[in-house]
């Protein structure tokens with residue numbers, strides 16, 4: 001079918017969103033527009049930032065997908081079954097878009113939203129900012145199960161749903177309407193990042209050796225390592241799914257007195273993966289020299305999110321089972337493989 005005329009406007013909004021690391025990191029987030037029984041949605045593994053440079057949208061049979069969701073069929077979690085066979089698969093979050101009757105849906109991983117959505121009091125703190133007129137869906141793995149939570153969240157009609165430990169979904173009848181809701185909500189949820197001490201780049205460079213290097217002094221991940229509360233919060237576990245998918249579970253700290261090369265040798269001998277980043281408590285952060293674009297984007301995201309979490313805040317972490325289901329997930333292996341640069 002011919003795509004709707006406002007797909008071009010959606011591409012422009014998508015590219016703008018995707019270019020802002022405070023709103024989208026790597027291949028995260030997705031946008032869609034519906035026309036009758038069809039929906040055009042971002043393809044899995046592609047980046048919103050590329051929306052105007054290459055084709056990132058795929059057409060989905062919306063009616064068939066909704067019928068599968070209504071009937072609780074397992075196929076609802078395989079959006080590729082509702083698209084024409086081709087090089088691109090629809091996003092694994094396609095079902096989240098299908099539950100909205102509104103034509104246009106924007107889903108982003110805004111760091112301001114995540115900084116609230118990971119709190120133990122997430123629902124109450126969001127309500128204190130947004131008042132009425134939003135829904136809250138507690139964390140479950142992205143896909144049809146999460147779509148059911150979104151449908152029952154009470155926010156579909158208003159077109160605003162906060163996803164616990166995940167991000168933001170907004171909807172509107174037109175691209176302009178959805179973008180306006182997005183701006184209103186993100187403005188209400190905005191948080192100023194804390195200012196942390198300066199990292200010691202010379203010492204970090206020495207500790208990094210041949211495998212890691214410190215990012216520039218203004219990189220937000222340094223602050224996480226420099227603040228005891230934030231460093232402990234990062235090491236305790238994973239706070240949202242894309243972190244697990246691209247950086248692994250939680251964060252690894254470099255033990256005092258050990259170099260990064262020695263740590264990597266020890267991990268490799270134990271059959272463990274080399275972490276894409278290391279926190280050096282009290283000193284700053286190190287990024288693996290061979291880390292790809294997506295792990296780098298998610299390492300920055302962790303710094304941006306935690307800088308917006310006040311010291312002492314109680315947080316909700318993904319459970320061991322929730323971490324494991326993300327790591328073993330075939331759909332995500334596909335997305336990760338597509339995104340290797």
Ligand SMILES: [Zn+2]
Nearest residue numbers: 029093166167
């Ligand atoms: Zn998402």
